[in-house]
Amino acid sequence: MYEMKPEYFTGIDFIDKEHARLFAIADEAYQLLKNEFIPDKYDHIMSLIKELEEYTRYHFKHEEEYMQSIGYKRLLSQKVAHDDFIQKINEYTPDVVDENQKDTLLELLNFLATWLVEHIYRQDKLIAE
Numbered sequence: 001m002y003e004m005k006p007e008y009f010t011g012i013d014f015i016d017k018e019h020a021r022l023f024a025i026a027d028e029a030y031q032l033l034k035n036e037f038i039p040d041k042y043d044h045i046m047s048l049i050k051e052l053e054e055y056t057r058y059h060f061k062h063e064e065e066y067m068q069s070i071g072y073k074r075l076l077s078q079k080v081a082h083d084d085f086i087q088k089i090n091e092y093t094p095d096v097v098d099e100n101q102k103d104t105l106l107e108l109l110n111f112l113a114t115w116l117v118e119h120i121y122r123q124d125k126l127i128a129e
Helices: 013-034 042-069 075-090 094-099 101-122
Strands: none
Touching (some): 042 075, 042 094, 042 101, 075 101
């Protein structure tokens, strides 16, 4: 369901590979949502959120270092968007996840779909220009 489509490629190899991993994490969340054989998904959700938070920090660091190295004019706005992303992911606390696992997954998937598509397509592609 979630995949790195050609229109999301920036042409910057390491950024595209890291974006593909973010799409893969989103797809793992989707597969978890659809998996009816795991009634209690709490541990899986928390693991996905942790991986997402750690990987995005790793990716954002690389992306921001690259933007700084090329003198990218929109670096500050990118940093703000990246910080907002991390802040949103950190809102998925154990209590929030435990209260309603299905709604948490649905909200997380909606957030990821919107953010990945909008941010990559509208902002990250500008880096290569």
